[in-house]
Amino acid sequence: MRTITTVIAKAGQEDVLKGLMTEVADLARQEAGCLRYDLWQGHANRAEFVALGEWQDDPAFQTYARSSYLEELMREIPELVAHPPDVQWYTWVL
Numbered sequence: 001m002r003t004i005t006t007v008i009a010k011a012g013q014e015d016v017l018k019g020l021m022t023e024v025a026d027l028a029r030q031e032a033g034c035l036r037y038d039l040w041q042g043h044a045n046r047a048e049f050v051a052l053g054e055w056q057d058d059p060a061f062q063t064y065a066r067s068s069y070l071e072e073l074m075r076e077i078p079e080l081v082a083h084p085p086d087v088q089w090y091t092w093v094l
Contacts, residue, residue: 001061002090003053013080014047020073020080021049027069028053033060047082 009017021039028037033056042048055061064070077085 001055001058002092003051003055003061004088004090005051005053006086007049007051007077008045008082009047009049009080010082011047017049017077017080020076021051024069024073025051027067028064031060031064031067033057033063 007017007021018041025037025039028034034053035056036052036054038052040050040052042050053061053064055064
């Protein structure tokens, strides 16, 4: 299972959001079922962040989704983003 999450920071909140998302990425990588977790920042739009997560299976993703560090991010994020994060889930086809 893969997740692609796109988040757009409010003007002036880019560094704060980047710091929080970097923390989440570091902690997610330590989860037993996390195969990969990358954080990208846009070149043309420095306010745009994309998190790419790859999980061993749905239970591994659910452990991440229920983690205290992700809950903390979700409490803080409304003040930092222009609109709610766009989270998409994918499964391997080929």
